[in-house]
Amino acid sequence: xxxxxxxxxxxxxxxxxxxxxxxxxxxxxxxxxxxxxxxxxxxxxxxxxxxxxxxxxxxxxxxxxxxxxxxxxxxxxxxxxxxxxxxxxxxxxxxxxxxxxxxxxxxxxxxxxxxxxxxxxxxxxxxxxxxxxxxxxxxxxxxxxxxxxxxxxxxxxxxxxxxxxxxxxxxxxxxxxxxxxxxxxxxxxxxxxxxxxxxxxxxxxxxx
Amino acid sequence: xxxxxxxxxxxxxxxxxxxxxxxxxxxxxxxxxxxxxxxxxxxxxxxxxxxxxxxxxxxxxxxxxxxxxxxxxxxxxxxxxxxxxxxxxxxxxxxxxxxxxxxxxxxxxxxxxxxxxxxxxxxxxxxxxxxxxxxxxxxxxxxxxxxxxxxxxxxxxxxxxxxxxxxxxxxxxxxxxxxxxxxxxxxxxxxxxxxxxxxxxxxxxxxxxxxxxxxxxxxxxxxxxxxxxxxxxxxxxxxxxxxxxxxxxxxxxxxxxxxxxxxxxxxxxxxxxxxxxxxxxxxxxxxxxxxxxxxxxxxxxxxxxxxxxxxxxxxxxxxxxxxxxxxxxxxxxxxxxxxxxxxxxxxxxxxxxxxxxxxxxxxxxxxxxxxxxxxxxxxxxxxxxxxxxxxxxxxxxxxxxxxxxxxxxxxxxxxxxxxxxxxxxxxxxxxxxxxxxxxxxxxxxxxxxxxxxxxxxxxxxxxxxxxxxxxxxxxxxxxxxxxxxxxxxxxxxxxxxxxxxxxxxxxxxxxxxxxxxxxxxxxxxxxxxxxxxxxxxxxxxxxxxxxxxxxxxxxxxxxxxxxxxxxxxxxxxxxxxxxxxxxxxxxxxxxxxxxxxxxxxxxxxxxxxxxxxxxxxxxxxxxxxxxxxxxxxxxxxxxxxxxxxxxxxxxxxxxxxxxxxxxxxxxxxxxxxxxxxxxxxxxxxxxxxxxxxxxxxxxxxxxxxxxxxxxxxxxxxxxxxxxxxxxxxxxxxxxxxxxxxxxxxxxx
Numbered sequence: 001x002x003x004x005x006x007x008x009x010x011x012x013x014x015x016x017x018x019x020x021x022x023x024x025x026x027x028x029x030x031x032x033x034x035x036x037x038x039x040x041x042x043x044x045x046x047x048x049x050x051x052x053x054x055x056x057x058x059x060x061x062x063x064x065x066x067x068x069x070x071x072x073x074x075x076x077x078x079x080x081x082x083x084x085x086x087x088x089x090x091x092x093x094x095x096x097x098x099x100x101x102x103x104x105x106x107x108x109x110x111x112x113x114x115x116x117x118x119x120x121x122x123x124x125x126x127x128x129x130x131x132x133x134x135x136x137x138x139x140x141x142x143x144x145x146x147x148x149x150x151x152x153x154x155x156x157x158x159x160x161x162x163x164x165x166x167x168x169x170x171x172x173x174x175x176x177x178x179x180x181x182x183x184x185x186x187x188x189x190x191x192x193x194x195x196x197x198x199x200x201x202x203x204x205x206x207x208x
Numbered sequence: 209x210x211x212x213x214x215x216x217x218x219x220x221x222x223x224x225x226x227x228x229x230x231x232x233x234x235x236x237x238x239x240x241x242x243x244x245x246x247x248x249x250x251x252x253x254x255x256x257x258x259x260x261x262x263x264x265x266x267x268x269x270x271x272x273x274x275x276x277x278x279x280x281x282x283x284x285x286x287x288x289x290x291x292x293x294x295x296x297x298x299x300x301x302x303x304x305x306x307x308x309x310x311x312x313x314x315x316x317x318x319x320x321x322x323x324x325x326x327x328x329x330x331x332x333x334x335x336x337x338x339x340x341x342x343x344x345x346x347x348x349x350x351x352x353x354x355x356x357x358x359x360x361x362x363x364x365x366x367x368x369x370x371x372x373x374x375x376x377x378x379x380x381x382x383x384x385x386x387x388x389x390x391x392x393x394x395x396x397x398x399x400x401x402x403x404x405x406x407x408x409x410x411x412x413x414x415x416x417x418x419x420x421x422x423x424x425x426x427x428x429x430x431x432x433x434x435x436x437x438x439x440x441x442x443x444x445x446x447x448x449x450x451x452x453x454x455x456x457x458x459x460x461x462x463x464x465x466x467x468x469x470x471x472x473x474x475x476x477x478x479x480x481x482x483x484x485x486x487x488x489x490x491x492x493x494x495x496x497x498x499x500x501x502x503x504x505x506x507x508x509x510x511x512x513x514x515x516x517x518x519x520x521x522x523x524x525x526x527x528x529x530x531x532x533x534x535x536x537x538x539x540x541x542x543x544x545x546x547x548x549x550x551x552x553x554x555x556x557x558x559x560x561x562x563x564x565x566x567x568x569x570x571x572x573x574x575x576x577x578x579x580x581x582x583x584x585x586x587x588x589x590x591x592x593x594x595x596x597x598x599x600x601x602x603x604x605x606x607x608x609x610x611x612x613x614x615x616x617x618x619x620x621x622x623x624x625x626x627x628x629x630x631x632x633x634x635x636x637x638x639x640x641x642x643x644x645x646x647x648x649x650x651x652x653x654x655x656x657x658x659x660x661x662x663x664x665x666x667x668x669x670x671x672x673x674x675x676x677x678x679x680x681x682x683x684x685x686x687x688x689x690x691x692x693x694x695x696x697x698x699x700x701x702x703x704x705x706x707x708x709x710x711x712x713x714x715x716x717x718x719x720x721x722x723x724x725x726x727x728x729x730x731x732x733x734x735x736x737x738x739x740x741x742x743x744x745x746x747x748x749x750x751x752x753x754x755x756x757x758x759x760x761x762x763x764x765x766x767x768x769x770x771x772x773x774x775x776x777x778x779x780x781x782x783x784x785x786x787x788x789x790x791x792x793x794x795x796x797x798x799x800x801x802x803x804x805x806x807x808x809x810x811x812x813x814x815x816x817x818x819x820x821x822x823x824x825x826x827x828x829x830x831x832x833x834x835x836x837x838x839x840x841x842x843x844x845x846x847x848x849x850x851x852x853x854x855x856x857x858x859x860x861x862x863x864x865x866x867x868x869x870x871x872x873x874x875x876x877x878x879x880x881x882x883x884x885x886x887x888x889x890x891x892x893x894x895x896x897x898x899x900x901x902x903x904x905x906x907x908x909x910x911x912x913x914x915x916x917x918x919x920x921x922x923x924x925x926x927x928x929x930x931x932x933x934x935x936x937x938x939x940x941x942x943x944x945x946x947x948x949x950x951x952x953x954x955x956x
Contacts, residue, residue: 017579017581018579031577031579032573032576032577034561034576034582035584054604055604055605058583058602058604058605059605061581062602062605062609064605089573089576
């Protein structure tokens with residue numbers, strides 16, 4: 001458990017709703033939920049969620065901090081925005097779900113091996129190297145994320161697609177060796193670094 | 209009557225009547241069979257020229273007119289001739305619009321129209337022009353019973369309309385329950401904050417109003433009379449009495465909160481920190497931050513437990529919901545935030561959150577903005593202690609859980625401050641001595657509340673209860689109109705409601721009271737037959753003092769004298785005719801509606817012989833629902849069987865068994881009676897009329913048996929105004945039945 005998690009839990013001890021309001025994106029809309037369940041009914045992946053959105057909101061109000069943050073549910077959101085469009089109370093459900101996921105990640109409490117989280121991390125790491133996504137490497141790293149055996153299986157399954165892309169000049173095998181970056185990668189890295197500082201300061205401030 | 213009678217008929221040939229029917233023949237029928245002294249035709253009788261033609265005839269001495277045109281429900285403004293007795297033959301909706309325009313149907317359509325002319329003429333010959341009885345009095349003084357929000361509003365509204373008002377209030381002060389409140393549910397946009405109750409201002413307005421007299425510490429020792437001439441004895445606590453006369457009465461006796469003591473799981477009796485929502489108002493009104501009663505500690509966490517002892521079939525609980533409880537909880541949770549700071553936690557534990565009214569949803573949102581917590585939970589127990597624990601099942605998360613609170617507020621419902629149910633008193637009187645039923649009724653009467661109005665009526669001392677002790681005659685269709693004409697219930701004594709609704713109610717009831725007083729002054733019915741001048745009278749020499757009319761009147765309008773003869777109170781009467789239908793010796797009649805006006809209609813229908821293959825079906829249709837449904841069928845082009853002859857009746861309750869016997873004897877092959885829905889969810893405009901009719905008609909079987917006729921020949925139905933397709937079908941079904949079982953052998 002991270003220091004930040006301990007600090008935040010201590011600060012908002014009894015009131016997780018206030019914590020969500022303070023640090024989660026669009027968290028201030030959570031209190032307006034009236035438990036109608038339209039979001040749960042609208043979600044195309046609803047049946048894969050351990051806790052549908054309106055239940056997550058109820059858990060937030062009931063102070064179930066650990067259960068919410070360690071939940072797999074908000075990672076299921078595919079940003080289709082069906083729920084936001086339909087919510088009669090204007091709760092920014094999609095944003096809140098991503099906000100909660102990000103906050104859980106930040107606190108280091110995401111469930112081990114959560115695949116959405118893993119893929120997101122791979123995407124981020126790949127992107128950060130050269131300021132652009134190296135598709136060949138990203139594809140391969142996703143294929144091989146669960147080990148060598150699975151990787152080969154995944155690669156074989158998509159072999160035809162890969163060959164076609166190369167034939168069409170959409171993907172170069174040379175990217176595997178070097179891969180090109182954006183023009184001013186150093187500048188990009190500076191921007192990201194600054195943004196991270198601002199973000200860190202925000203959480204440091206919130207925990208105080 | 210010494211006056212010369214002159215009968216004139218008018219036949220309209222507009223709207224296709226002239227093309228579909230032989231107007232010349234109709235005229236002959238009206239003259240020869242209908243005995244009209246003169247008959248005139250017009251191509252559009254309802255236009256200015258046509259109306260003038262009728263007026264000229266009236267000017268020329270016509271006393272009875274028969275208008276053969278559209279339904280009696282159409283063109284009522286044009287054909288409004290109050291100076292004569294008038295009947296209408298329904299040739300448009302009733303004949304040409306329900307029959308197909310083909311050559312093979314021409315003959316039967318014409319026969320139908322001729323019959324309706326004969327019927328309307330016969331009706332005209334047996335009616336007289338309705339005139340007020342002379343019994344009427346105009347008294348503009350309105351009596352308001354109860355000086356709470358509803359009573360004061362009713363008084364202010366009536367006085368603003370120019371009517372003097374007397375308020376009788378049992379307690380020593382005006383204001384009622386609401387005087388103890390801190391604030392009220394908002395009644396104005398943006399519906400975000402509780403607002404001032406405005407009670408002090410209202411009391412001041414009442415006290416400074418020259419037209420309003422207030423009797424505090426007073427009750428009604430007796431109330432007698434009728435609209436326009438109510439005599440009330442106002443008794444003060446000190447023993448002094450005042451006699452006064454009133455035109456109409458508004459009963460606004462309000463409610464009392466339910467007592468949750470018996471519901472032991474809430475420990476209401478054990479802990480001073482468990483209070484009802486009504487008691488919580490006083491804690492907030494005390495000023496400053498809300499302190500808990502046990503130790504005066506400023507509260508930091510308050511739990512509102514909703515729906516306590518309500519919407520339950522368990523004995524000792526209220527079977528209904530009071531409606532306003534959740535809005536009250538929202539309002540009170542806002543008190544906590546406003547008086548004890550934003551960090552004071554207010555949690556509302558609800559199952560079904562009801563926030564009715566325009567303000568409801570906005571007020572709910574506003575509470576959420578203020579971080580008031582709403583948890584869908586079923587509270588199982590409140591554990592008393594220094595810090596109370598509320599155990600509940602979270603219904604969203606489906607788990608048993610608990611929360612801590614400094615103070616627990618129970619949402620308890622409203623119970624009406626009604627008098628005893630007069631029909632319980634009557635049922636007790638009528639129950640067999642020594643029977644179990646009598647004992648049950650006696651026990652119920654023992655715990656009944658004391659009388660409020662002390663009416664000197666044949667049918668008991670107070671307003672009849674509709675449901676759960678509330679005083680009304682129909683929550684939706686006839687609000688305020690109790691089953692005692694001229695006495696209107698308003699506010700929570702009528703149904704549970706909040707202050708805003710009570711004020712609307714009060715204004716409505718005040719207007720109704722004014723209408724009743726004014727109409728009583730003119731000898732007119734108040735409602736639903738507003739403006740009707742006819743009233744029932746009886747032939748004393750024929751009366752057998754059987755008391756059926758005095759017992760069966762749905763409105764308790766008829767008293768009895770010492771000898772048991774009925775004493776009619778014209779202004780209390782709604783003109784439904786239920787007494788007329790009840791009278792076994794047929795001595796009760798109205799000027800324009802009697803045993804004869806209907807009896808002669810059915811006798812004047814041309815009755816083809818048994819071998820003609822032209823049966824006749826008599827339809828007696830309630831003028832409020834069934835008859836309009838049949839009119840609507842005509843407008844929608846739905847066919848009605850050509851053998852049917854429809855007679856509108858004021859209420860199925862006014863149908864005399866003699867009409868049924870007479871029509872069977874004179875050869876009708878089938879009879880269809882159409883009344884309104886009866887029973888608990890009744891739609892009868894006269895409350896009990898349809899139910900009475902169904903009861904009476906169950907005895908028709910004996911008549912049919914004695915005539916050796918099949919029981920299927922008489923059917924009684926409940927028909928709604930929306931039964932546009934069903935009503936004609938019921939008639940057509942009877943035609944099929946007649947075809948199956950054959951014609952009646954009683955044709956002469």
